[in-house]
Amino acid sequence: MTARLLPFSDDPIRPSSPASVSIQFDGAPIEGVSGQSIAGVILASGPLGFRRTSVSGKSRGVFCGIGVCFDCLVEVNGDRDVRACQRRAVDGDVVVTQHDALPGSIA
Amino acid sequence: MSSVLILGAGPAGLAAARAARRRGASVTLVDSSEQLGGQFWRHLPAERPAARERILHHGWDTFRALQAQLVADDGCRILTSASVFAIDATASPSTTGTGPGRVHVIVGPSDGTGRERIELLPDAIVLATGAHDRTLPFPGWDLPGVFTGGAAQALAKGERLAVGAHVVVAGAGPFLLPVAASLAATGSRVLGVFESSRLSSLVRGWLPRPWQLLPAAKKGAELAGYIGGQLKSRIPYTTGASVIAAHGTDRVESVTVASLDKNWTPVAGTERTLAVDAVCVSHGFTPRLELAIAAGCQITDERFVAVDDAQATSVPGVYAAGEITGIGGVDLALAEGALAGHAAAGGNPFDLPGEVRKRRIYEGFARRIEAAHGIRPGWPDMVTDDTIVCRCEEVSFGALCSTAESTASTSLRSLKLTTRAGLGICQGRVCGRSLEQLIARRLPGNTLGDTVSTDRRPIAVPLRLGELAAAARPTDPSPTTPTPLADPPKGPTS
Numbered sequence: 001m002t003a004r005l006l007p008f009s010d011d012p013i014r015p016s017s018p019a020s021v022s023i024q025f026d027g028a029p030i031e032g033v034s035g036q037s038i039a040g041v042i043l044a045s046g047p048l049g050f051r052r053t054s055v056s057g058k059s060r061g062v063f064c065g066i067g068v069c070f071d072c073l074v075e076v077n078g079d080r081d082v083r084a085c086q087r088r089a090v091d092g093d094v095v096v097t098q099h100d101a102l103p104g105s106i107a
Numbered sequence: 108m109s110s111v112l113i114l115g116a117g118p119a120g121l122a123a124a125r126a127a128r129r130r131g132a133s134v135t136l137v138d139s140s141e142q143l144g145g146q147f148w149r150h151l152p153a154e155r156p157a158a159r160e161r162i163l164h165h166g167w168d169t170f171r172a173l174q175a176q177l178v179a180d181d182g183c184r185i186l187t188s189a190s191v192f193a194i195d196a197t198a199s200p201s202t203t204g205t206g207p208g209r210v211h212v213i214v215g216p217s218d219g220t221g222r223e224r225i226e227l228l229p230d231a232i233v234l235a236t237g238a239h240d241r242t243l244p245f246p247g248w249d250l251p252g253v254f255t256g257g258a259a260q261a262l263a264k265g266e267r268l269a270v271g272a273h274v275v276v277a278g279a280g281p282f283l284l285p286v287a288a289s290l291a292a293t294g295s296r297v298l299g300v301f302e303s304s305r306l307s308s309l310v311r312g313w314l315p316r317p318w319q320l321l322p323a324a325k326k327g328a329e330l331a332g333y334i335g336g337q338l339k340s341r342i343p344y345t346t347g348a349s350v351i352a353a354h355g356t357d358r359v360e361s362v363t364v365a366s367l368d369k370n371w372t373p374v375a376g377t378e379r380t381l382a383v384d385a386v387c388v389s390h391g392f393t394p395r396l397e398l399a400i401a402a403g404c405q406i407t408d409e410r411f412v413a414v415d416d417a418q419a420t421s422v423p424g425v426y427a428a429g430e431i432t433g434i435g436g437v438d439l440a441l442a443e444g445a446l447a448g449h450a451a452a453g454g455n456p457f458d459l460p461g462e463v464r465k466r467r468i469y470e471g472f473a474r475r476i477e478a479a480h481g482i483r484p485g486w487p488d489m490v491t492d493d494t495i496v497c498r499c500e501e502v503s504f505g506a507l508c509s510t511a512e513s514t515a516s517t518s519l520r521s522l523k524l525t526t527r528a529g530l531g532i533c534q535g536r537v538c539g540r541s542l543e544q545l546i547a548r549r550l551p552g553n554t555l556g557d558t559v560s561t562d563r564r565p566i567a568v569p570l571r572l573g574e575l576a577a578a579a580r581p582t583d584p585s586p587t588t589p590t591p592l593a594d595p596p597k598g599p600t601s
């Protein structure tokens with residue numbers, strides 16, 4: 001078990017039934033709930049780490065959740081370096097993970 | 108009629124907007140988020156209505172009232188998804204000749220392309236940019252699954268997402284309690300809350316003047332509520348202990364928890380390991396000072412924006428409120444915001460004695476929090492040579508030390524340039540203050556050879572080059588204000 005969206009039927013705040021949103025993540029379709037951030041949709045679909053760092057190739061994902069740390073960068077519809085925690089998922093978004101090579105190395 | 112620009116729509120900014128409107132100013136309220144409410148009232152998006160969302164929040168009715176009033180008011184223009192990236196204090200003053208400068212804003216989806224740039228020239232500015240979590244570095248804190256407390260809180264309140272199934276909450280401060288409570292209310296099992304400060308310093312911090320607690324009873328009750336809630340859901344709360352390492356390869360699998368002495372140095376032999384799939388760590392908050400610095404405001408020795416009784420900063424026409432003037436929680440932010448908005452619109456603090464009183468009460472509360480939970484000097488003992496200290500540039504503590512030694516450098520500026528620590532894309536927001544302390548600790552007298560502040564960031568949010576090159580929309584006219592917002596009914600202010 002890992003990060004997960006609380007099923008709306010179990011939620012004590014009694015939400016109405018939510019609409020879904022579906023995006024492409026590294027080529028595979030994943031589903032979330034309308035209004036979620038791209039980071040939230042990715043986390044709830046399984047991976048905690050979804051970027052590799054340039055120096056040591058380590059895995060990173062969400063850290064601060066509020067747009068401060070820039071650890072959650074992804075490519076969205078061709079735009080690189082988008083903070084996944086700050087960008088709302090829109091149906092059909094094409095999200096690709098970033099594995100930045102150091103300048104000068106061969107990607 | 109004056110125009111007041113409010114930067115940040117958290118509790119402080121919302122209270123400021125309402126107070127300025129009550130005095131008849133024309134108000135523009137700007138926030139980079141898509142929603143109003145700031146960090147405290149982060150909530151579900153409009154398309155996810157919930158009958159009982161209020162149970163996730165304190166002061167939810169206060170928020171709903173502020174929001175409804177401002178949204179319905181023609182004299183308040185609200186710009187969301189709008190990030191202030193610079194303040195040009197040297198720009199020509201506004202029409203009335205008192206303006207504090209030109210404020211540059213970019214409007215559109217975060218980190219998008221082709222967003223719209225606008226420039227504002229208000230008569231007065233209220234800075235209410237709040238704070239973000241401060242997490243001290245420890246081995247493994249860069250693993251996926253290690254979150255700040257704020258991240259867990261934001262995902263729980265804003266999306267109903269639990270960051271893990273088996274979670275530990277650690278660090279310092281009363282904020283750990285709402286984080287644990289939110290996690291529990293979102294379906295996580297919280298294995299424990301570990302508060303670095305020892306019970307004795309908590310007692311010293313909270314109890315030297317117990318009578319001061321009486322007027323702040325509301326806040327006391329809120330904390331008691333959290334503790335009560337924890338007991339109900341059986342979350343153990345341990346003082347004088349914290350997470351000192353996280354383990355795993357591509358994600359966190361376990362954490363080491365150890366006792367800390369009164370300086371927060373881990374006590375050898377007390378370590379134990381807990382299996383987790385997430386850990387949330389916060390050691391307090393760092394105020395977001397970059398816009399205040401850009402506006403030329405004086406910063407205090409404790410590194411908050413310096414303000415007087417009217418919440419006025421050292422720069423004429425610039426006011427500040429909320430966490431950027433001191434960490435004190437929502438009630439202090441609301442009182443300061445009301446006073447700042449009122450003063451920015453030409454009022455005097457004596458007009459609002461109720462807010463002045465609240466500010467005094469909650470300032471006392473803030474001082475107790477700092478006394479009880481403030482970061483202690485032994486924390487670097489958690490840091491090993493392999494510990495990443497700058498996450499963006501992946502600089503380890505060992506690399507930082509060996510560079511300092513080989514260059515005999517005592518200046519933060521030169522160490523940053525040689526190691527790149529603090530120069531990554533987060534602009535030192537996450538590591539800056541910890542780097543300063545780690546380097547200073549190795550030097551005689553615990554002081555750096557220079558006074559470069561890691562809080563200075565001329566461009567506050569990243570822009571795309573194309574956006575920077577594109578022309579900004581000429582300064583928008585302020586909203587016209589038909590009538591001031593009605594005053595509150597007589598009696599205690601809301």
Ligand SMILES: Cc1cc2nc3c(=O)[nH]c(=O)nc-3n(C[C@H](O)[C@H](O)[C@H](O)COP(=O)(O)OP(=O)(O)OC[C@H]3O[C@@H](n4cnc5c(N)ncnc54)[C@H](O)[C@@H]3O)c2cc1C
Nearest residue numbers: 115117118119138139145146147190191236237257429430
């Ligand atoms: C993630 C997080 C969660 C928190 N949750 C709680 C909690 O549950 N309980 C509690 O007691 N305290 C909590 N706190 C502490 C909290 O900071 C205060 O209680 C309260 O929110 C402070 O109010 P404020 O108005 O000063 O700032 P904030 O609420 O932080 O509001 C500041 C606003 O300014 C905006 N802003 C900042 N920079 C810019 C810019 N350049 N351009 C445009 N907009 C900008 C931000 O988007 C934000 O909305 C939390 C803090 C954080 C960081």
Ligand code: FES
Nearest residue numbers: 065067069070085
């Ligand atoms: S998680 Fe920190 S910026 Fe997105």
